Amino acid sequence: MSTIISFSRTKHRTFSLAWFFFFLAISWFRVHAAQEQSTPHEGKDPFTQIRSAMVERDLRGRGIKDRRVLAVMDSLPRHLFVPENLRSVAYEDRALPIGQDQTISQPYVVAFMTELLQLKGPEKVLEIGTGSGYQTAVLARLASEVLSIEILPPLSERAKEILERIGFDNIRLKVGDGFFGWDEKAPFDAILVTAAAPKVPGPLWRQLKEGGRLIMPIGKEGQTQRLVRIRKISGKQVVEDITGVVFVPLTGAIRQEPR
Numbered sequence: 007m008s009t010i011i012s013f014s015r016t017k018h019r020t021f022s023l024a025w026f027f028f029f030l031a032i033s034w035f036r037v038h039a040a041q042e043q044s045t046p047h048e049g050k051d052p053f054t055q056i057r058s059a060m061v062e063r064d065l066r067g068r069g070i071k072d073r074r075v076l077a078v079m080d081s082l083p084r085h086l087f088v089p090e091n092l093r094s095v096a097y098e099d100r101a102l103p104i105g106q107d108q109t110i111s112q113p114y115v116v117a118f119m120t121e122l123l124q125l126k127g128p129e130k131v132l133e134i135g136t137g138s139g140y141q142t143a144v145l146a147r148l149a150s151e152v153l154s155i156e157i158l159p160p161l162s163e164r165a166k167e168i169l170e171r172i173g174f175d176n177i178r179l180k181v182g183d184g185f186f187g188w189d190e191k192a193p194f195d196a197i198l199v200t201a202a203a204p205k206v207p208g209p210l211w212r213q214l215k216e217g218g219r220l221i222m223p224i225g226k227e228g229q230t231q232r233l234v235r236i237r238k239i240s241g242k243q244v245v246e247d248i249t250g251v252v253f254v255p256l257t258g259a260i261r262q263e264p265r
Contacts, residue, residue: 053085056097064099065117072121078147079117084110086168087140106158108254110138111200115251117144122221122235122248123196125149132191132213134184134222134256135200139165142177145198152177153191155184157258183258187213194218201256202231206243214238227255 051057061080070076085096087110092102101109111119120141125131125148136142136156142165146152154177156162162181169177180188184199185207192213199210199222206220214220218238225231231253235246 051083053083053097057084060097060099060113064114068114070114070117070121074125074148075117075121075144078144079113082140082143082147083172084113084140086172087138087143087165104138104161106161108137108158108161110140111253116141119198119200119221119233120144120148123198123219125196129195130191132188132194132197132210133200134187134197134210136162136165136179137200139169141198141200142179143169143172143174146174146177149196150176153180153188153194154178155180155182155188157181157183184256185209185259189213196220198222199256200253202227202251202253203256203260206236207256207260211238211243216241223251223253 058080061076065076065079085093088096088102088104095102097113099114100112101115104110123131123145125145127148127150129149130151131145131149131153133142133145133152133154136154138161139154142152142154146169154165156165156179159181162179166179169179178191184201187197187207187209189209193215194213195215195218197210197214197218197220199220202223202225204226205224206222210220216238220236220238221233222236223231223233230250233248233251235248237244237246
């Protein structure tokens, strides 16, 4: 009988210890999980999966094929380039307001226009219309040097802060009228204009290198414009009509140009 009693007590003690360690483990897990949710980890990007889904659905799924462009769009934090109250929709395939009556283009348009430039790596690129800085960042991951002009100082300053925070060192920004380009830094291998105009500004055409590519929307404000790719071949414009788009208008001296 004593042996049986002794055995029962040992079993009961072992059972109690097992439950003690079980509840201890559960408590640790709950505390650790709560810390994981409440404490952001340095370098951890909560939008990684959403961004990858956007790339597969809205870029690759709609015909973007350039692997370098897809890789950049999959790694670049678009949510940093939109106002904080819009970050939850930063990876939806649509344009979003960024202030000053301007928008950040939808991801597909950014990828599509970038792909049309056919960047290989060593190019020097001029961008007209810095805007949020997102398109600038995409170009800077694909080219050697990017120079970007923005006519609205508040947008240029905000883009500068974001780009510096991410760590870009191959971008130069300037506040000015994009109509005139950046003559002292010309010629450019590629020029991307992110606002619409009735025609290619003369200074931009002169600053494009022989054999270079210029991408821009051609057309009037408030109407569907034509996205074109223009190559400089023997000094002449070889124009490819790509597709219909709607962009904000290019402002500044272009408005005084004869139509």
